[in-house]
Amino acid sequence: MVRLPSRLGIAFLAMTVALAGCFLPPILDGGQAREASPEPGWTSCSGEARSLLGRVPAGYSFQCRTIQVPQDWGNKADGRTLGISVIRARADDQRDRIGSLLVNPGGPGGSGVDLAIYLTQGLPAEITRRFDIVGFDPRGVGRSDPITCYNSAGLDASFGAEPDPLSQSAFDEVVALNRKMVDACDAKYGAKLPYYSTEQAARDMDKIREELGDPKLTYLGYSYGTLLGAVYAQLFPDKIRALVLDGAVDPQANSVESSEGQAKGFELAFGNFAAWCADNASRCPISGDAQAVVLKLMEQARTNPVGYRDGRHATAGWILWAVVSAMYTKTRWPDLGKALDDLGDGKAGGIFTLADAYSDRDPNGNYSNLFDANAAVNCADDGKPVTVERIRSLQSEWRAKYPVFGAPLAIGMLTCALWPGKRDPYPVGPANGAPPILVVGTKGDPATPFDQTPKLAAMLGVGVVLGWDGEGHTAYPETRCIAAAVNKYLISLEPPRNNTTCPAS
Template identity: 55%
Template sequence: MPRRSRPVIALLAVVLAMLTLTTGGCTLPAFAPDGADSPADPDGAPGAASTPGAAAQWTPCSSIPEKLVGRGAPGMTYECASVAVPRDWAEPDSGQTYDVAMIRIRSKSQKDRIGSLLINPGGPGGSGIDTAVYLSFGPTFGGLPTEITDKFDIVGFDPRGVGRSSPVKCISDVDQDASFAADPDPVSQAEFDRVAALNKKIADGCGQKYGDQLPHFSTEQAARDIDALRTAVGDSKLSYLGFSYGTLLGATYAQLFPRNVRALVLDGAVDPTESYVQGSESQAKGFERAFGNFTEWCRKTPAKCPISADPRGAVTDAMAKAESSPVPYSDGREATAGWIFVGLISSLYTETGWTSLAQAIDELQTGDAKGIMDLADQYAERTPAGTYSNLFDANLAVNCADTDQAPTVERVRQLQSEWRKKYPIFGAPLAMGMLPCTYWPGKRDPFPAGKATGAPPIVVVGTTGDPATPYENTADLAAMLGTGHVLTWEGEGHTAYPSTSCIVKAVDGYLIDLKVPQEGLRCPAK
C-alpha cells in the first residue's frame, strides 16, 4: 500500500514492529521495504556502486522520503550511495559482487559530529533505508531524538538481498497470497500435505533461480558487509542501532569485529544460542503471553474493546468459522483462518494495535472483513493491486541460509500437535512455519554464537511484553556476548527505543557519551 498516504506516526508504529514470525508455511517479517525505489538521484537514476573498500560516493536522493512519506523531514538532508561487496567473503577476490544500498540523513543543525549511526530494523528483510527515513522525523512522530541527529549522521542500509541491495525475488504474488490464506493449523493429513506442497514449490523455485548463491544471503555474510559500510562512511569504529533480527546481525558483527565496535544498541534480542526449533517455540510462547495481555486489557477497558466479554473466545471462534465459511472481502479474497491469523499477529506487535484488533474481530462477526484484512495487508505489505515487495523472499533466503537445524516434515507434524496443546493459538502455526527451511535447497551458513572478546560494553534492550523476541532473550544475548548490559522496558509490544523518556535517556547517554546504563535499570511502561 502506498506509504505516502499514511501519517508518519502511523508508519513508525509499523517500522518498530520488526522481527520474523513464521506461520502458515511462509515467513512473515513485520516490516518491508517498498521495493520500488533504488538509491537514486532526484531523477530516480540508480546510484553507482563504489568498488570494495572505497569511500561511498553520495548523491542527493530526496525522492526516497518523498515517495515513502510525501516529504522530507524539516532540517534534514538525504543522500544515497551504493557499495560493492564480495558475494562470498570467503572468496573476496572472485570479482563477483553485490551492491549494498545506503541512505545518509544529516541534520542541518548538526554540530560536534561523532560519526555515523548505522541502523537495521530487523526482519530479516526490513529496509534500513526506509526505517532511517521514518526515524528522521524526530521525537514528535516517534522518531530519533534531536540529541542523536545533532551528533550523528543517520545511515540506513538495506542488507544484501533486501529492497534496493541486489534484491532476492523468487516467490510469485499468487503463491504469497496462497501461503497467507492457507490454514495456519491444518489438522487433517490431506490439508497438511497441501500446505507442505506449497512450501516445497516456493523453496524449489528459489533454488532454481539462485542455486549456489543461496548461502551468500546469510547473516554472517551481511555482518561482514557492515564492516565494509563502516569503512565506506569513513568511521574508524562502528556505532550501530539494531532492532529485532538486527540484534542478531549486530551480535554477529561484534563477534567477527570486536575491536571495530564503538557502541552497539541491540533492541529486541534474538538469542543466537537457541536452535531453530527452540527459537520458534520461544516466539509461540511470547505471542501467547502478548495475547493474554491483550485479553486482560480488553477486560479492563471494555469501552475500547467490543469483544471484552470473551476476547479469546471471539478470536478462536472467528478462526474456526473461517475454516468452513470465510467472510468475503471486497477485492475477491476471503478472510480465511490464515488471513485472520496474520491480522492477529499484526495487531500484537504494538499496544496501539489492540484497539484495531478488537474492532476488526467484532466487525468480522457481523460479516465485515475490512478491518482484519487491513491489519493483515499492513503486516504483509500487500498492495491493493495484490503485489508484494521482496521482503518475504529475502526473509526466507536469510533464515534458511542461517539454519542447519531445520526439522524434518515428520518432526514438524509432531511439534504442531505438541505445541497446539501448550500454546493454543500460536503453537501449531509456529511449528508449521519451519517447513520452508525444511525444504530449502541451498547450502547453509550458520551464524556464530559466542563471546565478543575485545568488544566494549554493548547495551541489550528488552521489553517485558515483547511477543516476537521474548524478554528472556535479553539476558541470554547479553551473557553470550560477555560484554552485554541489560536495559529493561516494562512495556508492551516489540522493541523499546525510543518509547519513553527513561529508555531514551539511557540509550542516548550510551550512544553519545558511551555511558553504560545503570546495571539492572528497569524503565516503567509510561
C-alpha cells in the same frame, strides 16, 4: 531458526506518532527542504524520503550511494559483487558530530534505508545533532540486488493457507505449498542461496563502516538486527564504538527453541491484549473472552470465510496474521478489537488492513520482497533444520500449550525444513575485546521475548541489559527513561547499570 519479520510500518511508525509531542520535527513539502551538495561518491536523494513519507522532512539532507561488496566474503578472489544500497540523513543543525549511526530494522528482510528515513521522525534531537543516520538495505533486501522468487499469488495463498492443518491430507497440502515456493527460490538462485546469510551481511556492515570513514562502528539494530549486530561483534570486536541491540534474538537457540519461544511470547502478548480488552469495553467491542472469540472466528472461517471487496476471503490464515500484526504494538489493540467485532458482523476490512500491514501487501495486491529475503536469510543461517516429521509432532504438542499461536509457529518451520542446498550458520560466542554493548528488551515483547535479552548479553560477555516494562516489539525511544539511557550510551559511551528496568509509561 524461524524468525517472524519485525514490522517497521506497524510498530515503529506507531511509536513515533505517539512521541510526536517529544521528538517529531516538522515535515514540509519537498520543495521547501534544503538539499546539501553531495559529497564525492554520493548523490542527493530526498526523493526517497518523499516517496516513503509523502513529504520530505524539513531540516535534513538525504544522500545515497551503492557500495559494492563481494558476493562471497569467503571467496573474494572470484570478483563477483553485490550492490548494497545506503542512505545518509544529516540534520542541518548538526554540531559536535560524533560520526555515523548505522541502523537496521530487523526482519530479516526489513529495509534499513526506509528505517533511516523514518528515524528522522522519531529519534531525539540530541542524537540527530551528533550523528548522521545511516541506513542500508542488507544484501538481497529492497534496493540491494533484491532476491525475488515468490509471486503475489503464491504469497496470497501462503498467508491465507490453513495455519493448523489437522488431517494428514491438509498437512500435506501445506507442505506442498511450501515446497512449491521453496523450489521457486532454488530454481532461480540455486548455489547462490548461502550468500544471503547473516555472517555475509555482518561483513558487509564493516565494509559500510569503512566507506563511511568511521574508525569504529556505532550501531542501532532492532529485532533480527540484534542478531546481525551480535555477529558483527564476534567478527569485529575491535571495530566497535557502541552497539544498541533492541529486541534481542538469542543466537544460541535452535529453530525449535526459537519458534517455541515466539509461540510463548505471542501467547503472553495476546493474553495481555485479552485482559486489556475485558477492561476497556468502549475501545474493544468484542464480547466474551478474546481467545475464545478468535478461535471461534477462525473455526467459522474454515467453512464459511467472509468475503472482501478485492476478491479475497478472510480465511483462518488471514485472521491469524491480523492478530499477529496487532501484537507488535499496543496502539493496534483497538484496531484488532474492532476488526474482530466487524468480522463477526460479516465485514472483513479490518482483518485485511492489519494482515496486509504485516505482510507488506499494497492495495494493488503487490508485495515487497520482505518474505523472499526473510526465507533466504533464515534458512541460510539454519545449519540444523528440523524435519517435516518433527514439525508434524510439534504441531500437536504446541497446540495444547499455546492455543492460538503454537501450531502455526510449528508449521512456520516448514520453509527451512524444505530449503535446498548448503547452509551458512553464523558464529556463536563472546565478543572478546569489545566494549560494553547495550542489550534492550521489552517485558511484553511477542516476537523477541524478554528472556532472550539476558541470554544475548551473557553470550556476548560484554552485554549490559536494559529492560522496559511495556508492551509490543522493541523499546527505543518509546519512553523518556529508555531514550535517556540509550542516548547517554550512544553519545558518552556510558551504559546504564546492568539490569536497569524502565517503567511502562
